[in-house]
Amino acid sequence: MxxxxxxxxxxxxxxxxxxxxxxxxxxxxxxxxxxxxxxxxxxxxxxxxxxxxxxxxxxxxxxxxxxxxxxxxxxxxxxxxxxxxxxxxxxxxxxxxxxxxxxxxxxxxxxxxxxxxxxxxxxxxxxxxxxxxxxxxxxxxxxxxxxxxxxxxxxxxxxxxxxxxxxxxxxxxxIYHQPIGYNLLPSTFTLPEIHTLYETILGKELDQRNFSKKLTNLGLIKKLDERRNIGPHRAPYLYQFEKETYEEALKEGIVHTY
Amino acid sequence: MxxxxxxxxxxxxxxxxxxxxxxxxxxxxxxxxxxxxxxxxxxxxxxxxxxxxxxxxxxxxxxxxxxxxxxxxxxxxxxxxxxxxxxxxxxxxxxxxxxxxxxxxxxxxxxxxxxxxxxxxxxxxxxxxxxxxxxxxxxxxxxxxxxxxxxxxxxxxxxxxxxxxxxxxxxxxxIYHQPIGYNLLPSTFTLPEIHTLYETILGKELDQRNFSKKLTNLGLIKKLDERRNIGPHRAPYLYQFEKETYEEALKEGIVHTY
DNA sequence: GCAAAAGTGTTTCAAGTACACCCATGG
DNA sequence: CCATGGGTGTACTTGAAACACTTTTGC
Structure with a gap:
């Protein structure tokens, strides 16, 4: 208009x-x-x-x-x-x-x-x-x-x-009941990336080890064999969402905290 | 009209x-x-x-x-x-x-x-x-x-x-996040009454011992000294809601399951 | 070799879940 | 004394939380 x-x-x-x-x-x-x-x-x-x-x-x-x-x-x-x-x-x-x-x-x-x-x-x-x-x-x-x-x-x-x-x-x-990130992250992303995303949305710090355990145990993300090259530091592994589990969790809801 | x-x-x-x-x-x-x-x-x-x-x-x-x-x-x-x-x-x-x-x-x-x-x-x-x-x-x-x-x-x-x-x-x-019952029960009620209320709303059975522990631990209800006379059976104790805790929980939400 | 970021396991604690017996009352 | 419903405690299991060191990389 x-x-x-x-x-x-x-x-x-x-x-x-x-x-x-x-x-x-x-x-x-x-x-x-x-x-x-x-x-x-x-x-x-x-x-x-x-x-x-x-x-x-x-x-x-x-x-x-x-x-x-x-x-x-x-x-x-x-x-x-x-x-x-x-x-x-x-x-x-x-x-x-x-x-x-x-x-x-x-x-x-x-x-x-x-x-x-x-x-x-x-x-x-x-x-x-x-x-x-x-x-x-x-x-x-x-x-x-x-x-x-x-x-x-x-x-x-x-x-x-x-x-x-x-x-x-x-x-x-x-965010405590549904997975978030599919629209916010590239199709492959690193653990630190999704970790920071959740910290940013919630406005508080989340323990990195517990956080990755959680997402992995829920089966929401899976590790790929590739890594991302990020300059002078250790190259992080790439992950991607498990589409089926993610959709399921969207529909059914998750019962947990972070 | x-x-x-x-x-x-x-x-x-x-x-x-x-x-x-x-x-x-x-x-x-x-x-x-x-x-x-x-x-x-x-x-x-x-x-x-x-x-x-x-x-x-x-x-x-x-x-x-x-x-x-x-x-x-x-x-x-x-x-x-x-x-x-x-x-x-x-x-x-x-x-x-x-x-x-x-x-x-x-x-x-x-x-x-x-x-x-x-x-x-x-x-x-x-x-x-x-x-x-x-x-x-x-x-x-x-x-x-x-x-x-x-x-x-x-x-x-x-x-x-x-x-x-x-x-x-x-x-x-x-019901998992907010207290329910204030409008549904008389001002004093028994444990079996509120227990049945929750079972009815959720459409499933809840262990009676765990249920009463939960509500008491959250401080949502308190036991009175009176009992209700219910015919030929043991008289159950009366309880009432803790108004302050209840209102607080309504506002702030509860994080738990039943 | 060093600075910066990634990766990884174990212990502790709290809460949820499962479970069964005795008690009180009125008829 | 018996039928019916009320009341109570413990062990187990699961999940959350706390916590620190080693690895990789490019410069």
Whole structure:
């Protein structure tokens, strides 16, 4: 959505194509180089940072909408993407929005009863990606994007800090019950790499020996015969996920701690 | 909503008071006499069983709406009530509904574009109650109610079997991480009572000695000096929940299995 | 040979699981 | 005294946690 015509049509006629009153907010966790980050977009006019989000098409399945919205921004499909909560309690989520702001800030003429300004609940989804593989797209409403460290998320628009906090909490809870890493690591990776990934997501240290025992005992990863050459140090072995065990664990859940 | 005037107004003008496109479905688990049941309503016209549900008022916080809808049916307030998933993927949740059916079945005249017939996502909530304390209310659309054993839920309207299945799954998962029982048991109860409650919810046997050790070690319940007189058998001791520990565990979660 | 990172095993402790007998009560 | 249900303790097994030294590599 880049041209003025497209945007005007979206604002004026969007309610014919999208469901009003419900939006999707995606919390996109990106991992790379031992850092866990979140994708934020800088909104024009509003002059603040917010989550990539969007609306559900009138005949579009919910999860398809979440994937489409994610793909529009990141060009990535087939990701692990999960709904975690509907936000509809905070003061912002109860009141109507203000069309005057919109007119001033975007220079678009809108009616008082435009669909965008009615009360809108938001369904939170989160996804995990390797952010070095992501090329982010901005549009008419957004002028910039940035990956922010999860520990340094700025004040966000609306109630979106709450959304991010809840997503992070859910992710950390989930890591105890489901395998994570398939979308975040290259197809072959080393033990130190996946070890650091888990430490980064959980925000705490994990004993390296116990950690590798755990993953190996669960049968989630298997050692290959190759090693990776990493400069002046001992070459680490490469591993890869055991696809079947991994999928199984995703479905059935794991009962354990790390 | 009982009189014809009220109903007609709801159908015609409901969209002015409620948010269209989103509804709430409550899965109300009721426990009593060693049985875990679910509250279902029999719909007039549609001639099938379904969940008690409703719409969100335009300025009403989401969780308040869920509580209101629950209270309208059960007269119970302040219950443990939790959202667990938004349903928006199944074929029923994608297509529009059919106003012809409605006219035929309820004898109400409605326009093609009436708000009730647009596509509607549903937010699933579940609650836990002692069903002997519940007096259920029906209305214009519902002619009967019944508590159904969770293992004998009939074919439900729309996609609601999926909703019930997911609620039960969530409840069973949750019982491993949160204390349950405060809303389901009298203020004082015996060990066999809470033991059976957990067995019933999980649908499997739990060793009685290990179970009581667990709850006591976690500090969730405390033994009183009284006993309950239960006919021709040894009188069991009464217990009650440790309010502080219980609330703490609700907030923080428990890491354990049973 | 040295700096930097990888790899590897054992012990300890806590928690979960399995298991069976005696006790109390009312009829 | 007997039928029914309540109450209690111990041994075993499993998994989590703590912990340090040797190996490899390129410079």
């Amino acid at each position: 880049n041209s003025l015509e497209e945007v005007t049509d979206f604002v004026k006629n969007g309610h014919k194509h999208y469901l009003p009153h419900i939006s999707i907010d995606n919390v996109i966790f990106g991992y790379h180089d031992q850092q866990l980050k979140i994708l934020l977009l800088k909104w024009k006019g509003l002059n603040g940072w917010g989550l990539p989000g969007g609306f559900i098409k009138r005949r579009e399945p919910l999860s398809e909408a979440a994937h489409r919205i994610l793909e529009e921004r990141t060009s990535l499909s087939n990701l692990f993407l999960q709904q975690f909560e509907v936000f509809g309690d905070s003061p912002y989520r109860v009141k109507e929005r203000n069309p005057k702001d919109f007119r001033d800030k975007f220079g678009l003429e809108v009616d008082e009863d435009n669909w965008l300004f009615e009360r809108t609940l938001s369904i939170g989804f989160f996804a995990l990606v390797d952010y070095s593989k992501v090329s982010v797209t901005t549009d008419f409403f957004t002028e910039d994007y940035q990956w922010w460290d999860v520990n340094e998320v700025p004040d966000l628009l609306f109630d979106q800090n709450e959304v991010v906090d809840k997503a992070l909490l859910t992710l950390r809870l989930q | 009982n009189s014809l005037e009220e109903v007609t107004d709801f159908v015609k003008n409901g969209h002015k008071h409620y948010l269209p496109h989103i509804s709430i479905d409550n899965v109300i688990f009721g426990y009593h006499d060693q049985q875990l049941k679910i509250l279902l309503l029999k719909w007039k016209g549609l001639n099938g069983w379904g969940l008690p549900g409703g719409f969100i008022k335009r300025r009403e916080p989401l969780s308040e709406a869920a509580h209101r809808i629950l209270e309208e049916r059960t007269s119970l307030s302040n219950l443990f009530l939790q959202q667990f998933e938004v349903f928006g993927d199944s074929p029923y949740r994608v297509k529009e509904r059919n106003p012809k059916d409605f006219r035929d079945k309820f004898g109400l005249e409605v326009d093609e574009d009436n708000w009730l017939f647009e596509r509607t996502l549903s937010i699933g909530f579940f609650a836990l109650v002692d069903y002997s304390k519940v007096s259920v209310t029906t209305d214009f659309f519902t002619e009967d109610y019944q508590w159904w054993d969770v293992n004998e839920v009939p074919d439900l309207l729309f996609d609601q079997n999926e909703v019930v299945d997911k609620a039960l799954l969530t409840l069973r998962l949750q």
